[in-house]
Amino acid sequence: MEEQEHGVEDLVKKTTLLCVEKEQDWEDVKAEVETSAELSLVERWISKKPCSKKFITTVLGRLWGDANGWKVRIPDQKENSCFVGFSFKDKNRCKQTLLKASWLLNIGVLLLAQWPTTRVYKDAALETMVCWNRAMGIPAQMLSVNNVKRIASMVGRVLECRLDHIQAAIMRKIVRFKVEVAVDKALCPGRFVTWEGEKVWIQFKYEFLPYMCFACGVIDHDQRLCESKPEGIVDTSGSLCLCMVLG
Numbered sequence: 001m002e003e004q005e006h007g008v009e010d011l012v013k014k015t016t017l018l019c020v021e022k023e024q025d026w027e028d029v030k031a032e033v034e035t036s037a038e039l040s041l042v043e044r045w046i047s048k049k050p051c052s053k054k055f056i057t058t059v060l061g062r063l064w065g066d067a068n069g070w071k072v073r074i075p076d077q078k079e080n081s082c083f084v085g086f087s088f089k090d091k092n093r094c095k096q097t098l099l100k101a102s103w104l105l106n107i108g109v110l111l112l113a114q115w116p117t118t119r120v121y122k123d124a125a126l127e128t129m130v131c132w133n134r135a136m137g138i139p140a141q142m143l144s145v146n147n148v149k150r151i152a153s154m155v156g157r158v159l160e161c162r163l164d165h166i167q168a169a170i171m172r173k174i175v176r177f178k179v180e181v182a183v184d185k186a187l188c189p190g191r192f193v194t195w196e197g198e199k200v201w202i203q204f205k206y207e208f209l210p211y212m213c214f215a216c217g218v219i220d221h222d223q224r225l226c227e228s229k230p231e232g233i234v235d236t237s238g239s240l241c242l243c244m245v246l247g
Contacts, residue, residue: 033117033119034117036115036119037114037115037116037117037119038091038094038114039087039088039089039090039091039094040085040086040087040088040094040114040115041085041086041088041094041097041098041112041113041114041115042083042084042085042086042112042113042114042115042116042121042124042126043083043084043085043086043110043111043112043113043126044081044082044083044084044110044111044124044126044183045081045082045083045084045108045109045110045111046081046108046109046110046111046183046219047081047108047109049108051074051077051082051084052074053072053073053074056072056074056084057072060110064097069088069089069090069093070086070087070088070089070093070094071086071087072084072085072086073085073087075121076121076122083121083122083126085115085121097112098112098113098114109129109183109209109219111126111128111129111183113125113126127182127183127184128156128157128180128181128182128183129180129181129183130159130178130179130180131178131179131181131206131207131208131209132176132177132178132206132207132208133152133155133176133177133178133179133204133205133206133207134174134175134176134204134205134207135148135151135152135174135175135176135177135202135203135204136173136174136202136203136204136205137173137200137201137202137203138151138173138174138175138200138202139173139195139196139200140170140173141195141196142193142195143163143166143169143170143175145161145163148161148163148175148177149161149177151191151193151202152177152179154188154191155177155179155181155187155188155204156179156180156181156182157179157180157181158177158178158179159177159178159179159180160177160178161175161176161177161178162175162176162177163175183219184218185218186216186217186218187204187206187212187217187218187219188204188217189203189204189217190202190203190204191204213226
């Protein structure tokens with residue numbers, strides 16, 4: 001019995017060595033972390049093109065110039081997308097690069113965000129991209145700024161609408177708008193709207209997307225790799241409507 005009590009006492013003494021230090025005993029390097037985050041960007045690269053440090057440096061060196069001003073590392077890579085970290089020497093250059101937002105290149109989509117202060121790259125907001133779109137087939141009597149914004153909101157978050165020349169828009173039945181869309185969800189090919197008692201098909205055409213799947217509408221792969229079957233939509237005139245990409 002005494003041996004058992006001594007064994008318990010020894011165990012208690014050992015567990016005291018595992019105690020957590022008081023919070024005030026730890027150094028706070030929050031300022032250093034924030035400074036490091038201000039000099040760093042995280043990128044999500046969505047492309048069929050294999051990603052490597054050399055490839056990223058070559059491509060972005062042509063866009064950003066002077067590859068000696070920043071360094072690259074790849075913390076995560078998948079088949080059709082990867083995450084890339086950038087550390088800059090100059091804070092202003094880092095900010096200027098971030099202001100250019102998403103890049104639609106002919107070989108993929110590049111999304112940029114400030115490196116999170118949590119230092120966990122997956123905490124960065126890289127789920128959306130900005131793109132220009134064209135709405136086609138809008139009845140002339142519907143061509144008002146508010147109506148166009150309402151139609152554009154069917155695609156994503158509206159950033160800008162181009163309806164400067166109303167006469168040209170009426171003649172062509174085309175208006176342009178800039179929206180923010182989710183990259184992991186299917187792009188909207190168009191919508192039926194009710195006007196004067198009839199359903200009117202309004203077609204959306206995305207500008208300068210490098211590639212996308214015409215079967216499911218998602219941009220991180222193409223139709224050859226998709227298990228979904230493309231579905232067409234027949235408008236009121238009997239025409240087959242599909243999502244289109246303009247380059």
